[in-house]
Amino acid sequence: MIIFKIISHGGRGTLCMGWYRPPSQGIALVDFIVDNLDRLMTVHQCENIIILGDLNPPGINNTFNSLLATFDLTNHITFPTHRSGSSLGPIVTDFPPPLKCTARPRVPPLPSLPVVAGTRLTPLFTNEAEVRVTLNALEDTEAVGPDGVSPRVLRRCSGELVCTLTKIFKATLRHNIESSEIRLLFEGTTLAPQEEMKILGVTYDSKLTFRTHITQLARTAAGKLASLRRISCLLDARGHEFLYKSQVHSSLEYSCLA
Structure with missing residues (x-):
C-alpha cells in the first residue's frame, strides 16, 4: 500500500491510497483501512479520500461493502474489469457526484491487408x-x-x-x-573446388585466411633460427647478420601478406 497527499489549488487536501491485495491475503487490508482511515485523514489534514488499485474484491464483498457504508464512500467502477466478468480494480472516493467512470470502448480489429497476386519484385x-x-x-x-x-x-x-x-x-x-x-x-x-592450392610457394586456402601458409612459414623460420643458434658460437656479429638475412629474413619477406 502507498499513501500520499494531494493538495488542490485552493489548499484542500485529498488523501490518496493505492493498494494491492493478493487473492490469498484475506480481509486484513480492508480491516486496516477501516481501523485507521479516520486517523490518517486527521493526521494528514485531508478532507477527501481516494482509494484505488487492485483489490480483488471477489471473496471479500461483504467486508468491502461494509467499508463503503461505514465511511459513506462510493465505488465508481460498476462495470467488469476482468475477462471473468468481475470488477477487480475499484476506484473509491467520498467526492459528491457527478464522477463518472466508463469502460474503455472495445478496439475494433485491424483491417486485413489486401493480398496482391501476380506481383513481381524488381530484379x-x-x-x-x-x-x-x-x-x-x-x-x-x-x-x-x-x-x-x-x-x-x-x-x-x-x-x-x-x-x-x-x-x-x-x-x-x-x-x-x-x-x-x-x-x-x-x-x-568443371573445375572441382579445392580447400588449398600452392602457387609459387604460397599456399592459398578456400577462405583466403592463409593459415596453412603462415603456419608453414613460421615452422620453417623457427627451424632455421634453431640451426643458427646452435652454430652461433662459431660466428661473429657479421656472420650472424649474414646468415639471418639470407636464410630467415628472406623467407619471411617472400610473398609477404602484410
Whole structure:
C-alpha cells in the first residue's frame, strides 16, 4: 500500500491510497483501512479520500461493502474489469457526484491487408564498378562475412577479384542460387573446388585466411633460427647478420601478406 497527499489549488487536501491485495491475503487490508482511515485523514489534514488499485474484491464483498457504508464512500467502477466478468480494480472516493467512470470502448480489429497476386519484385542488378567501389570501401576493422575472408584481403585484392565476384553476384541474383552451387568451367571442364592450392610457394586456402601458409612459414623460420643458434658460437656479429638475412629474413619477406 502507498499513501500520499494531494493538495488542490485552493489548499484542500485529498488523501490518496493505492493498494494491492493478493487473492490469498484475506480481509486484513480492508480491516486496516477501516481501523485507521479516520486517523490518517486527521493526521494528514485531508478532507477527501481516494482509494484505488487492485483489490480483488471477489471473496471479500461483504467486508468491502461494509467499508463503503461505514465511511459513506462510493465505488465508481460498476462495470467488469476482468475477462471473468468481475470488477477487480475499484476506484473509491467520498467526492459528491457527478464522477463518472466508463469502460474503455472495445478496439475494433485491424483491417486485413489486401493480398496482391501476380506481383513481381524488381530484379536486382550489379556491375563491376559497384563491386569495385564496395570492395575499396571495406575497413580493416569490419567483421568477416560467412565466407571467413578478411575485409583487408578483399580490399587489397579488389583488382583481381572484382571480375569474378561480379559474375558470381550476377549469377546469384539472376538464378536465386547459393554461391556453393556455382560451378566454374574451364574449356568445357568443371573445375572441382579445392580447400588449398600452392602457387609459387604460397599456399592459398578456400577462405583466403592463409593459415596453412603462415603456419608453414613460421615452422620453417623457427627451424632455421634453431640451426643458427646452435652454430652461433662459431660466428661473429657479421656472420650472424649474414646468415639471418639470407636464410630467415628472406623467407619471411617472400610473398609477404602484410
